[in-house]
Amino acid sequence: xxxxxxxxxxxxxxxxxxxxxxxxxxxxxxxxxxxxxxxxxxxxxxxxxxxxxxxxxxxxxxxxxxxxxxxxxxxxxxxxxxxxxxxxxxxxxxxxxxxxxxxxxxxxxxxxxxxxxxxxxxxxxxxxxxxxxxxxxxxxxxxxxxxxxxxxxxxxxxxxxxxxxxxxxxxxxxxxxxxxxxxxxxxxxxxxxxxxxxxxxxxxxxxxxxxxxxxxxxxxxxxxxxxxxxxxxxxxxxxxxxxxxxxxxxxxxxxxxxxxxxxxxxxxxxxxxxxxxxxxxxxxxxxxxxxxxxxxxxxxxxxxxxxxxxxxxxxxxxxxxxxxxxxxxxxxxxxxxxxxxxxxxxxxxxxxxxxxxxxxxxxxxxxxxxxxxxxxxxxxxxxxxxxxxxxxxxxxxxxxxxxxxxxxxxxxxxxxxxxxxxxxxxxxxxxxxxxxxxxxxxxxxxxxxxxxxxxxxxxxxxxxxxxxxxxxxxxxxxxxxxxxxxxxxxxxxxxxxxxxxxxxxxx
Numbered sequence: 001x002x003x004x005x006x007x008x009x010x011x012x013x014x015x016x017x018x019x020x021x022x023x024x025x026x027x028x029x030x031x032x033x034x035x036x037x038x039x040x041x042x043x044x045x046x047x048x049x050x051x052x053x054x055x056x057x058x059x060x061x062x063x064x065x066x067x068x069x070x071x072x073x074x075x076x077x078x079x080x081x082x083x084x085x086x087x088x089x090x091x092x093x094x095x096x097x098x099x100x101x102x103x104x105x106x107x108x109x110x111x112x113x114x115x116x117x118x119x120x121x122x123x124x125x126x127x128x129x130x131x132x133x134x135x136x137x138x139x140x141x142x143x144x145x146x147x148x149x150x151x152x153x154x155x156x157x158x159x160x161x162x163x164x165x166x167x168x169x170x171x172x173x174x175x176x177x178x179x180x181x182x183x184x185x186x187x188x189x190x191x192x193x194x195x196x197x198x199x200x201x202x203x204x205x206x207x208x209x210x211x212x213x214x215x216x217x218x219x220x221x222x223x224x225x226x227x228x229x230x231x232x233x234x235x236x237x238x239x240x241x242x243x244x245x246x247x248x249x250x251x252x253x254x255x256x257x258x259x260x261x262x263x264x265x266x267x268x269x270x271x272x273x274x275x276x277x278x279x280x281x282x283x284x285x286x287x288x289x290x291x292x293x294x295x296x297x298x299x300x301x302x303x304x305x306x307x308x309x310x311x312x313x314x315x316x317x318x319x320x321x322x323x324x325x326x327x328x329x330x331x332x333x334x335x336x337x338x339x340x341x342x343x344x345x346x347x348x349x350x351x352x353x354x355x356x357x358x359x360x361x362x363x364x365x366x367x368x369x370x371x372x373x374x375x376x377x378x379x380x381x382x383x384x385x386x387x388x389x390x391x392x393x394x395x396x397x398x399x400x401x402x403x404x405x406x407x408x409x410x411x412x413x414x415x416x417x418x419x420x421x422x423x424x425x426x427x428x429x430x431x432x433x434x435x436x437x438x439x440x441x442x443x444x445x446x447x448x449x450x451x452x453x454x455x456x457x458x459x460x461x462x463x464x465x466x467x468x469x470x471x472x473x474x475x476x477x478x479x480x481x482x483x484x485x486x487x488x489x490x491x492x493x494x495x496x497x498x499x500x501x502x503x504x505x506x507x
Contacts, residue, residue, distance in 0.1 A: 096164040097165070111339050145184040438458075
């Protein structure tokens with residue numbers, strides 16, 4: 001591998017001229033991407049339905065094709081999973097990335113074509129690497145191994161030709177030969193589905209490796225690092241992996257975890273954020289100090305940006321790169337080489353720069369909790385509350401929930417503040433029923449709750465009557481259409497309500 005690494009690093013540096021070309025001419029790059037997408041798919045069932053062969057401008061493309069959410073394209077995807085071809089994309093699609101579901105499904109399945117692997121996910125990864133070498137030319141990153149903490153769903157087969165797994169599992173299973181050489185552990189361990197066993201095997205097999213980079217969701221990565229410290233009986237990771245220099249994170253906010261990583265690693269390393277979802281690899285931080293991630297405009301994805309105020313309207317307006325504004329909140333709409341057409345991802349982004357185009361993820365179109373990769377949406381929460389009430393005879397008047405972040409003493413949890421019109425006879429029974437219902441309607445929550453490894457049982461606070469109204473009054477929002485947000489991915493609202501409640505009790 002010592003002979004291979006300099007070759008790969010040289011190729012990564014050679015890629016820079018192409019990166020600079022599309023980042024300097026992003027609008028032209030996007031036009032070329034759209035032309036390629038429409039031309040390639042014009043004879044698919046979807047392409048014939050929407051007259052792709054007659055679409056020659058962005059304006060015509062947007063006029064002819066409606067914006068789609070998952071439920072709109074689900075019938076096409078189910079047919080593709082049954083083996084039908086030329087439905088959404090013109091080449092065979094043999095892989096599907098499984099992620100948490102829509103309001104009607106526990107899981108959703110995103111088509112991953114060979115083009116989306118090669119031209120998007122892998123090319124974007126190489127471009128992040130290329131920029132890393134530009135910024136740190138003396139890096140020894142590829143003289144050691146990269147440890148990826150991912151793949152929480154075992155790869156499963158629909159039939160002899162069609163398979164699915166979570167995104168990291170799909171990427172690992174299909175990665176180029178050189179990617180296998182540069183990664184640890186071996187694939188059979190990396191794709192284990194049972195997390196308690198997986199963390200143990202990851203720790204045991206990688207503790208003695210020369211690990212130079214880490215990638216994964218912060219919660220799972222912290223659990224692994226803590227276990228490795230126990231095995232090696234060391235205080236910091238630098239004593240075990242002295243050449244560790246980079247941690248790549250994405251999917252959830254890294255802000256609550258930064259201090260914990262600094263402490264457990266014990267030396268300064270570089271942190272890079274990427275925006276890589278089942279639907280595509282959209283952006284990546286090209287320098288650790290950047291405010292925002294560079295939008296990848298030549299990687300098989302055509303972007304539109306939906307002002308959040310347009311969401312839900314009968315004919316929502318989207319804008320292109322030329323018309324975006326820094327600081328505005330946009331929902332991401334994409335068309336891809338996987339066969340997603342004007343697909344509403346559900347994430348909201350803001351531009352931090354337009355020269356070049358850099359973005360940050362600002363949230364979701366709807367309220368959610370995703371501090372640990374669980375992606376709990378309001379519909380999940382409403383279903384779970386209803387199920388818990390049905391199970392216990394309770395009646396809930398109002399509720400809100402937020403995460404409790406990892407600490408040195410405890411793993412994470414969700415804290416629910418609930419006003420009951422009728423309290424359950426047993427609050428522990430209510431909590432158990434709430435937890436079970438969430439597991440039943442959200443596969444990502446179910447995975448994170450497995451054996452309490454990342455998420456422990458929910459914490460429920462039964463509030464005195466009127467607590468939510470007091471908070472609304474404090475905000476000048478009591479009455480009318482104002483209501484307490486059901487879910488939040490940070491603790492501001494929960495802490496404000498708890499403060500008011502404690503003050504009322506003390507008085």
